[in-house]
Amino acid sequence: MATKDSASATTSSASGSTATATATATATSLRVEDVTVESGIEPGASAETMLVTTDSLEEFEQELSSSIDDRQMKESITSTISDIQQDPVDSPKTLAMNLEKSASFDSNEIDELSQQFGQNSLDADPLKCKVWLAQKKHVFVLSQAGKPIYSRYSSEDKLVTVMGVMQALVSFVQAGNDMIRSVHAGDTNFVFVVRGPLILVSVSKTLESVPQLVLQLTYVYNQILSVLSQSQLTKVYEQRRNFDLRRLLTGSERLIDHLLNFMDREPAFFLSAVKCLPLLPSMRDAITQTIVQTCSKIKNLVFAILLANNQLITLVRMKKFCIHPADLHLIQNLVDSSESFKTAESWTPICLPKFDSNGFMYSHVSYLAEDCQACLLLLTVDRDVFFTLSEAKQKIVEKLRRTNCLEAINESMNKASITIAEIGLSEMRHVLYKCKSTAQFWSPGFQPPYTTDEEIQRLLGCYQCLHHRLHSPSRPLKLIFQQLDKETMLAWVTSGFELYVTFEPLITKTDAINSIGKLLKWIKKEEERLFILNSPTF
Amino acid sequence: MITVEGKVVLLGSQGVGKTSMINRYVNKSFNNNVNPTIGAAFFTCTINLDNAKVKFQVWDTAGQERFKSMAPMYYRNANAAFLVFDITEYNTFTSVKSWVTELKRNVEGTMVLILVGNKLDLADMRKVDSEECRKYAESIGASYYEISVLHDEGVEQVFLAASFGLLKLSTGEKDIVTTLKIYDFNNSEIKNSDVPLSEEVLVNMNIAHGIKEKPYLCC
CATH class of the missing domain: 3.30.450.70 (Beta-Lactamase)
Structure with a gap:
């Protein structure tokens, strides 16, 4: 199977050097202080989080x-x-x-x-x-x-x-x-x-x-x-x-x-983070409160999760328990791969390995309404409460409809994600921003030249390379500025966030730093819409 | 005009067409690539007969082996069971038999049993003999239907038969009190609501805040 020529095997007792000998990163003498972010106020940061924050490795x-x-x-x-x-x-x-x-x-x-x-x-x-x-x-x-x-x-x-x-x-x-x-x-x-x-x-x-x-x-x-x-x-x-x-x-x-x-x-997945559906904070709060109020009396309900387009609208949790992004990704995978959830209410056993790898939780899974394709999951440890949860779901939907929340969700779901060009950053093309303290990330819509599947794949590949270099076990880096054939990329990790930016290929370092400053200011301004900054409990 | 509400469970091996059958009936649609059910799915539907209304609460269970231990959750208290198999796969018929044994062993109340042979559209690949099924159905007191969910043949009849069965259960109570235990949905309703047998309450089982008006005795 393995070809003999030039094959090298790495085992745990070996020195651990990975095969990518080319990974001499081009960290430059960028002066990070030039970028105007006051420390402690990373966009999207919050003292509260419903997600377990992890290092992706x-x-x-x-x-x-x-x-x-x-x-x-x-x-x-x-x-x-x-x-x-x-x-x-x-x-x-x-x-x-x-x-x-x-x-x-x-x-x-x-x-x-x-x-x-x-x-x-x-x-x-x-x-x-x-x-x-x-x-x-x-x-x-x-x-x-x-x-x-x-x-x-x-x-x-x-x-x-x-x-x-x-x-x-x-x-x-x-x-x-x-x-x-x-x-x-x-x-x-x-x-x-x-x-x-x-x-x-x-x-x-x-x-x-x-x-x-x-x-x-x-x-x-x-x-x-x-x-x-x-x-x-x-x-x-x-x-x-x-x-x-x-x-x-x-x-x-x-x-x-x-x-x-x-x-x-x-x-x-490689960021070990979750993306949120952009919503006005008042709307998101109203949705969250509706769920909290309707479900607060239900015993043994551990998580209520509302997803739309694979993005998180809200997550309410039982006190003391957080959900690991890896578990949430499995839930997203389940919802995204099961069309049949759209046609009926389901009562689905699911084991969340990070939460408890030995037991099953039961999940009431249903879409909010024909005219609002957001998926609500109510996870409990009690296998006999389907009808209680079914009833709770009906009430939640009725209230959300009355308060125009369904409309707000639809509006956000149907709107194409804002692009970097629309934000007004001319030499920037795309970005991944992960806020570490909340395990949430944000990325804009793809804009030219990243419009074909192939190009998007390639771009994500570049991000993964950068991610690997930042987190390489043998030689972690803080900052990478790299001019490639088709684009210039910058990756930057601080105690508060991870940032991966794609620029026009010929951008200067000064311009790159300036536009990152602008970008961070914009994210900070929009943070309440882009991220969930509180961590509601039942 | 009376209203009867009953719990129905769909049982059978994986891939015999349980989800497709209920989708065909409730949503009038057929999906070629239906995903295997995980756990169970819940449907409601109503059938209007000449002088009665029959409401079904249908549990569509997963056929995979790993969900077998969950099944009692769904057939407990069920008033009717659709036992579905694939006429082109003999072992699906065998597993229907084991479901019946399990039901007889674990369910106290009387249940309307309906044996359903699906995939009649593949009749030339038939492996299960109609006559054998008919005899088996007779031996367990079930009715037998052969249907094609794909061509929408016979699906209506299956549900119609179930609704007649439930109606018979609900009205036949007086004469066969000894053999027929009082159906579970009535039992549980009495306990839950502490009001006389009321169709209105049954109707509103899902919506607990629903109005409880004019208690109506059906027997």
């Missing part, structure tokens, strides 16, 4: 710093959900029942079947298919026993042999009490993540760095947890090492497919 660091045993320990700690549930006796029982049921079937048949499939389809070997080989980024999931679970392109049971090789690589290195992290061959990176009973592999020809690919694989793993929960996953493999997990995952492949495409086009 926490996964990677955790991955590096922990041995296998360590990680398994961490993953099986106490359950947040049963803490919330008032009846502590009941919850372990229901969970145990879930597990018994799920593990009580006989998987021999399916196992045999999948083997047959594997053999029958050797004639249609994807490894001989040019289109398949040319895909930019493959993602594979297999069990520690080498059983195929998921492949991004082509059916996984045609890849039994390749996955066997992957499993062999992992276990060979494991035998020496080590972990394989990545293999670099030419322009291709092979990245391995071993989590619990699963092996996740990314084979990428993109410019994404190893930590970024690890992050994506961790998202895939979390997506699987979100469907099955940690305890169920561990349990099935404890009972049968060569279990065929596809049996339990049927129907959720599309969630992984969608997640991978989502990560390729959304900066939210």
Whole structure:
């Protein structure tokens, strides 16, 4: 699989130098003080936040710093959900029942079947298919026993042999009490993540760095947890090492497919942040208050989340509990990939791995109205309150309609995002601004030349490169100013924010600094509309 | 004119067309790429008969194995069950049988059972024999329908049959009191509302603040 020539393997015991030897960043002597931001008032900053603020590379660091045993320990700690549930006796029982049921079937048949499939389809070997080989980024999931679970392109049971090789690589290195992290061959990176009973592999020809690919694989793993929960996953493999997990995952492949495409086009994932739907602060407050008032009496309601166009309108939480952006991204992925939520109210079990990887929450999912396509999720730990929540939702919608909030949401949803040109910054083209203290980010609409999918992809790729350089574990940077063929880019991280800016290629440093000053002033002026600055609770 | 409201549950293997069937009936639409249901979805619909109105609260459950442990949540207290299978897949018929066993074991109240063989449009690939289904349906006291959700054939009849079934349940109470337990929706309503059996209350089950007027005894 891995070509021998020029292949270098990085393992945890190796020096940890990543393959990108070209990463000598062109940090310049830009004088940051020139940019007029008074410290302490970063746009969008707030003392309160409903999101867990994280460094986007926490996964990677955790991955590096922990041995296998360590990680398994961490993953099986106490359950947040049963803490919330008032009846502590009941919850372990229901969970145990879930597990018994799920593990009580006989998987021999399916196992045999999948083997047959594997053999029958050797004639249609994807490894001989040019289109398949040319895909930019493959993602594979297999069990520690080498059983195929998921492949991004082509059916996984045609890849039994390749996955066997992957499993062999992992276990060979494991035998020496080590972990394989990545293999670099030419322009291709092979990245391995071993989590619990699963092996996740990314084979990428993109410019994404190893930590970024690890992050994506961790998202895939979390997506699987979100469907099955940690305890169920561990349990099935404890009972049968060569279990065929596809049996339990049927129907959720599309969630992984969608997640991978989502990560390729959304900066939210590598920024580890969430984008808000721009709304007048008075409107947003009215919406939030409506939800708070309607739901305040409902016991065990943990989160109320209102999403539109994948952006957050509001999030109300139970006191003491915050939501991790990674969990919110999984929720966004679920909503965005499930058209069927539009036709009926749903009662959906979901495990939020960062919140509690061992238990399920129940989510009442519905769109506000035919004429207002914002999706409301009410998440609870109580599986019997569908009708209470359904009723609450009706009331919320009635009130929002009376107070013209639905209109306000529609107006904002239908309006194209403001572009940098409209803000009046002539030499700037695009920007990503992340406020660290609230884990929220803002970006304007795309303007020429970034109007085709290809160009947008390329631009996001550039941002990812910059992001990697700022956060490179071996050599983190504060400021990058880089003149490329088609644009000039600047990346800047402070204690309060991260900023990634795209300029015209020939801009001078002085002009760049001046326009960043203007941009930050504009964001500051608009911050109440662009960000959620409070953190409401029930 | 009486109004009956009942809880209906859709059961069956993944991919047999449960969601498509309810969507065909409620939203009059058919989607070729319907996503697998996660958990369950809730629908309401009303059927107007000559002298009665039947309101359904339908739980469309997910067919995947991992959701099996959630099913009791939905069939508990249900007044009717649509047992859906795919006539081109014999094992979906087998799993309907296991659903029936589970229902008989766990549900106390009398339930209207309706066996539905979907995908009649693929009749040339049929693997499940009509006669066998009919006999099986008879043995469990269910009615049997073969439908094509794709071509919108027979869907109406299934819901009509269910509404007649529920109506019979609600009016037949006096004669067969011993064999037929009082239907659950009435039971729970009495407990919840502490008023005599009232269709108005039943109607407003979802909207607790709804008006409770003229208690009406149906039996």
